[in-house]
Amino acid sequence: MSISDLETGQLHTFADFAAAAVPKNIAGVYTIWQGGRFVYVGIGGTRIRYTEPDDEAQPSRPVEGLHGRLKQHRNGDRSGDKFCIYVCDRFVLPSLTPDEIERVGTGDLSLDKLTRDWIHAHLAFRYIRTHSGDEARKIENEVKAGALTAGKPFLNPSP
Template structure:
């Protein structure tokens, strides 16, 4: 956890990243873009699309709402960054029983 705290202090740690994801802001956050593109946009109705086009409804707000209502997270502490990247790649290739993730799989 000492490494997490040091990374957090530099603004690059796990908690900073999770806060960024939870914000729903698509600018600069690839996860939020994936959530919006794959999970939010397909469920918009014509009225919502018109409201977004008119600036009356925010895609970032809808993305944040979706994340807070439907998603959760888990994390595993690894020995170092290289081990974390290896584990991430394995999960993205489908190493878990659930198979490849819906968002950001390795193709």
């Protein structure tokens, strides 16, 4: 896989995340798209620590890595997830009616659910594997700076 696959590789929808079959136990870089608009670049699996189990009968537990990061975004939970906060701030909040804003304030409507629904309805992703977290970070920084023909990502460009 190469950096160009982040722009031209297979596109996977968040709504059908399971079909993407993102492997666990890997580091990698991903790009997120709204149709042809390049929205975000990120990394996952930078601190994967694989250890053999002590008991040979017990299978090792896979760590989430890149898979876990994309799954976190798919869930729409804003707590601890800058991507979901950006999506909520830039896409979801401007689309709310005054009645919906009031319902959020009373707790009858969840911003996390609205964010998750918006992500599922509008966004898709591409990813590449990397050999290490350091390699992933380097590629992410290049992409943030405009290495793809699509230019810099809308939500998290480098200055």
